[in-house]
Structures are given as C-alpha cells and as structure tokens.
Amino acid sequence: GMMRGKAYTDTASEYWSNLSAIPYEYLYETSVGIRRGMWSVSWFKELLGEAAEEKAKSMGTSVEELLEREARLISPGSEGLITVGEFLAPNNMPYRKAMFIGFDGRHKRAHMYRSILEAIAMTMKMSVDAMCEEQGIKPRQVIVSGGGSNSPLFMQIFADVFGIRSVRNVINNAAGLGAAINVAVGTGAYPDYETAIGKMVRIRDSFEPDLEHREIYEKIINNIYRDIKDYSDPVNKKIYELFG
Template identity: 55%
Template sequence: MNKKYILAVDGGSQSSKIMIFDLEGNVVCEGKENLKPLNLPSPGVVEHPDDDLWDSIAVASKKTLKAFEGNTDDILAVGLCTIRFCRALLKKDGSLYSPVMSWMDQRVSRKHEQVSDEIAYVTTSSGYITHRFTGNFNDTAANYQGVWPMDTDTWQWYEDDQKIADYNLTRDMLFHLQMPGTILGYVTKEASEATGIPEGLPVVATSNDKAVEALGAGCTGERTALISLGTYIAGMVQGHDNPKNTVNFWTNFASVPNQYLYESNGIRRGMWTISWFKNVLGDSFEQKAKEMGICAEELLNREAEEIPAGSDGLMTVLDWLAPADKQFKKGMMIGFDGRHTRAHMYRSILEGIALTMKCRLDEMCDELGITLDNLIISGGGSNSDLFMQIFSDVFGIPASRNIVNGSAAVGSAICAAVAVGAYKDFDEAVRHMVRIRDTFRPDLKNTELYGKMNAVYQDITNHTDDILKRSYEIFS
C-alpha cells in the first residue's frame, strides 16, 4: 500500500502556510506566502486587501505541491484552518463584496451593518475560504466566537429567528454549520486550477486557529496547558464544560466536537518585545552574531544562559502595548544596578513573560478548580532552551515542546485524518501525529526563587500606575 498524506492549510495573520504530512505527523514538504500589508483606510477599519487570504493560499499551495515528491493520488484530504475573529461579506455568488475584515477591525466587535443589498452572506474567514475551495456555503461551527447569533451550548445558530434578527442578520445570510473533523465539500475544478490541489479532494472542517493550534500541540487533557508564544501570548486548557460569565478567562470552542478551550488573559505584543529589544541593540550586534555563524536571538540566549535566575533583581513589566481602557500603561524595566548588562535585560524579558503567564494561568486554574501537571510551549520562542527552562522553573512543572512547531498545521492534519477514517477518533490521531521533541524539568531551587520574586513582580504596577497616569497627561 502506498504511503498516504494529508494537506494542511494554516492561514495565519502574517502568512498562509501549506504543509503536507504523512500519517505519523512528519512534515513531507511545505510552502509559505506572506500576506500583504493590511489596509487601514480610516480609523478602526483594518482589512485584508483585495482577495489576499485566498490568493496567498493559492500561491503557497503551488509552492508546496511543486516540492512534493510523492503521488498526489495518495493525498487523502485537505484540513482547513484560518484566522479567527475575521468577518467576510459575500455577494450572492459567494464572491467578496468588500475586503475581509481583520480581527483588529472594530466592526467585528459590533453587529453586522447591512450597508448594501448586494451583501447576501456574512461569514468568517474559514467560511469564505471553504466556499473558494468547494463552492459550498458550509463552515466550521467552531470559528464563530464573538458577535454572532450562536448558541455556544449546541454549536448551532439560535433557533429563534428574532435572536438572529437582533444581530441585523437573517437565517439565509448564514452558512451551514458543521463540526470539526467533518467534510465541508470537495475541491472544485476552479479551485484546483488556482491552487494545484487535486480536484475532488475532501476539504475538512477544523476550528478557530488557536483551538487548532492547541489540538496540534497535543493539549487535550484538563491538566495540561498550552502556552502559545506569538505577538499575543495566551495560555489554554481544554475541558468539557461551557462556563459563562467567567472573570479570569473566556471560553472558546475546541477543535474536538462538543469540547471547549479555556483561554487565559495574555500578553499583548509579547514576543514582539523580544524583537524590539534585538532591534534596540542595533546593527553591530547583528553583525557580531553573523560573524559567529549564528542569529542574533541565539547569541542573546547564549549570553543570558550565564545570568542567574532572577536576573540579579532586574524585572521587566510587559506593557509595551497598553489596553484600550488603561492607555497610561507603559512597559518598564526596574531594578538596575552596575551589574546589569544586555544579557540581564534579555533574560528579564523572558522571565517577565513566564512570570506574567504564571499569574494568568493561576488565575484561570483557580477559577476552574484545576491544577496543572505539565506545560506545552509552542511558537518560535520555544526553540530557546533557556526560555523552555525558565517556563519549567517558574511553573514548577515539566515543560515540553514538539518536533513540529507549527502546531496549527498539525491540528488541521489531525482533523482531516479523522474525517477520512485514517484514525478512529481525535485521541488516536493525536497519539500518532503529535510528537514531543523534548521535555524540560524544573530546578526546584529556581522555582523557589521565582515564587518569592513573583510576589514582588505582581505588585509592581500597584505602585507605578499612579506615576504613569501623571506622565501620561504630559506625553499622551
């Protein structure tokens, strides 16, 4: 029997990635196409220009299939994952009425506005891309968090038409909802010509991108948390219940039918802060790293490994992007003395991220009444051994990372494998397709130190907010 494959679509905020996996979760080949810069035509309006979400997928697909050395007849299905919290307005034929609204667009936090009779459908990024692939008006139910007439208990639209009308929508404007791991339709001839993906392949529903990432990382138990290291850093735990009116987390749909993903409060511009610091160091630092045959991040990690836990008392507060309701908030480093170097500053940023997420996850877990046994860390930052060890030390539990860092693509492949019967259920698919790279275990002396440090760290802003409010009046 020939080896079988899954093609996974990972439509992100910065790029579209297409990966082909075998059924053991190995990456066979991949392609990527960066998205165009967002359109910002007026305050609060943030759009993906032209037909960029689809066009980037088409280009990335052709790159991937060009690199694929296997037989395309052995590709079983397409798993489709796209950005969450986007909104697409479509004409009657399914084409775009206007550019897709980004998750940062203020309109997606409000009810739909029917500005033209040409708007026949209102859907998500996944609904639109599903239509481009299949011609069907189907979508995953698990990408409809936010301002939608959705019953989150049943994963379906409200039965009461008046409730739908309260969102300025009618039932016939909404796509047909399906569960993750089901077939949405089949690749049309037109889509095949645009992407190079074989005509007739089943296109499979996944979920919203964070939930697909959690599935692909193997975060399926109620005592395992995923920390996703991106521009926005968040912690997630999967569960069976749908709690409402929560304080320290919000409830999202999981990528497993009828399960939920609890998502903690996070860090805005989290990993961006590291990029900012690297840029502050200037070209000479980049050049030094280049002369050593390594990247700037690796040089920073090597230097920071020589710094003791706690960065000799230097602490970084990660408010580089203030929340909308507290514009006075600013990032800061506090505790400098003559010992401190750039390595201390870099390590203090890593420790600030880990300490902040410890607080956020503790708040969520206390509200849920659970205790964590282990962590999974995903995203580019997990490539740092130092960062992984800091997470393990701060939390006092093992921290693992996977062989495939792009776990949203793995999650897409898992959903597709289940849909076509390659595995009997999600648990079996996760066991076969998610592969741990290594695990870091806590140094308990460092855990004790970080526990004492965190009590101080979490109290900093209680004393600095008043000063920042006063300075904000001057510099706002």
C-alpha cells in the first residue's frame, strides 16, 4: 500500500519514505505487503486448465469472468476457506509457503478464487492500518490500480475489508499514468503536478462498503488472519527442510 506525504522519516517501523516525483513530497510504502498478489489469481486460473477454458468459451465469456460470476454468489469469508497468500517467500523467511486452510465438501473453485482475493485485501488492510496508525491518520478511501481493479468483485471486497470507499481510475495503470504526468509537467504541457493530476487522473467508479460484510472481515482478521502464520509457519518449516 502507498500514500503521499510531505515529511521524511527513516525511523518509522511500519513504512518506508521514498522520494516522490513531486518536489518536497514523499511516497510512503508499507514495510509489509503481499508478494505475487494478482499473480496468484493468474496461477489459479491456469490451474483450472482446459475444462474451465472450454466452459467459459461455451458461455461466451472468459475464465476470469466465469470465476467472477461464481464467486459473487459466495458469502464473505468464503464459507471458512482461508488463504495464506505466501506465493513468494520473504528472503529472511524462505520457509513460508502459500496455503488453503479450512476445506470441506462445500468448497469449490469459486470459494478458492474468492478466498485468494480476500487474502490480498486483508493482508493489505493490516499493512495499511499499521502505517496509518504510526502516522496518526485515518484514510477516507482506497484507490485500487492494476489488473485487479478490473474486477468489480475485487473492488467490493476491498471496500468491505477496509470499511471505506474503494475507487478505480479510468486509466488503472498507475505507473504508466504517473510517467505520463511527469512528462506533461516536464515538457510544460501543464504548469505543475497538481494541475496535471487534476486534468489527467479521472475516477472511473467507486464502491461503498457493506457494513455487515465489514464486521465479518474484521472478525476474520482479528480472530484468524492476524495470527494464522503462527500456526502455518511451523508446518512450512518442516516442509522446507525436506523440499526447500
């Protein structure tokens, strides 16, 4: 998670202060994030194989849209299926691995898909909360960029998990748009960054949180997700000893 700021610090424990393209500003980045977030969605899609491709084709849609339709019918929390989204282990904890915990006969591919999305959002929520608490601020909305923002379900999950409005921009490639803004200011097309941002950044739509869903996700985070690696780490350490 990232946010803008005007003060530099090298003593914060929950975020880094990076130089911003905007003079006298900084870009704060959470010190703990999620690695291979949307990559895991692509991995899961490929895991489903040709059968899913053929079914989606017969319905005149894509596998992503097929999963989206099915997962919308699943209630928040994926009926108890929890994803530990460690698809790329940290350098200092190479034993960490991704896990699905809580399977039973109810769970199908839509549960797995939704659980992956929820894991991404809940991991980001905990990291952003820690950063904002250290700064003594409270966010009003979260902007989701990249491929994940193409999913209305993902946008709604973010709103529900964070308990605030989630928005996506017309151009959801944040890095590409940021580069274009730098060029616009650098070439004098716009006199300053605020003008360029005002002209070039346009919100596509927004998603309001469902308060009942927010309560469910708060219970999952506080009672399950916050401490889940205390239980998954010992098992994964044994797996790592045998298989790396």
